[in-house]
Amino acid sequence: MENNIESAVDEILEIIEANREEVEKDLRKFIEYGVPLEHAKKAVINKYSGSAKEKKLKDVNINEKNIITVAKIIFIDEREIEVRGEKRKIYRGWLGDETARLQFTAWKDFDLKEGDVIKIKNASSSEWMEQPRLNLSERTEVEKLDYDIELIKRFPERYNLVDLRPGLSNVEVRGKIMSIEEREVSVGDDIKKVFSGIIADETAKVRFTAWKDFDLKEGDVIKIRGGYVRKWRGAPQLNFDENAELEKLDEEILIEEKIVPLYKIVQAQGGIDLCFQGVILEVRKDSGIIFRCPKCNKRIKEGICDDDGEVDGNPDLRIKVLVDDGTGAVDVILNREISEKLLNKNMDEFLNLAKEAMDYGIVYDEIVNSLLTKTIKVRGDSIQSDLIVTISAKDAEIIKIDEKKEAEELLMQLEG
């Protein structure tokens, strides 16, 4: 009990400004009258409420009274509510100091504006989404101060590169600069130097753009806090500017090719230098022999190029397949060289086949026969596409699967 009283006195003195002996005397009196300790504590705090200490926002708890604090209005919004049949204006928003950000509700018009720094006396707190929310009532005093205060910085969230997806902001990543080049872009009337390249960690490679000169060199291992991710050329791109913190690290990162589950590629909406493996579930209809415009290399139909009109098309072989690994699916485009390797037949042989049959459809049938349901391992980059994530293969091979081993591995993955 003695220890409890001592620590209760400590707690009270953190909240109010008062003489220790007097607080202890008052507390003991309440307890002698049979008041439980927690109630006694509150009663003593109430007695000295006029001498509450100014506190930082991080020290505000749920359901407190007599709160004194200094804070900056981050955001404020007016709304009308009905209380007992009467329309009333209330003000909601966020305020902050260097330790925390809290929601607040003002039940009367204190003439608050975003950016105001205010001293608040006699506020209370309630609960909102498991966080304290400050209430400024009729009894609350608000005084505008003529100085500025710092706001707490939100902590960036840490990501592996493989988990970056367009739309994320305030990310922390670590990686090795694999390549970097300088270029100039015009921003309004200004010419700005930006630095673009590829950064890699143990999980993936990602394109980046640094909008400020961080003095980066190929081979640097860095940590970036406060980056953001946008989609660019069909893949996520990491961006960082003068708002980001960059630190060079004295460590090595082992970059090796890893097979990525397809759902990660789908979530990221693409990627570069991807490696994955899955089953070919469909050969898309436009696979086989196609004809390209000799001037612009675009695919032509019935001898007509959209841009160049009637042309004598050059034949090309290309395959588009749907690859599924059980976690997700992507389209994969295989160019002539890779297609010839996978089909073990070159384009001229296919052209002869089609001439004999007088039907290019025979090429499609043969592709289906040799590739459908086969397991394929692919390395490539995603390209701009509207619907499904589409990978342009840089290399691909058909994998002979030890089915028993495959099943065991899948089971192990599922069991985590």
Ligand SMILES: [Zn+2]
């Ligand atoms: Zn053309």
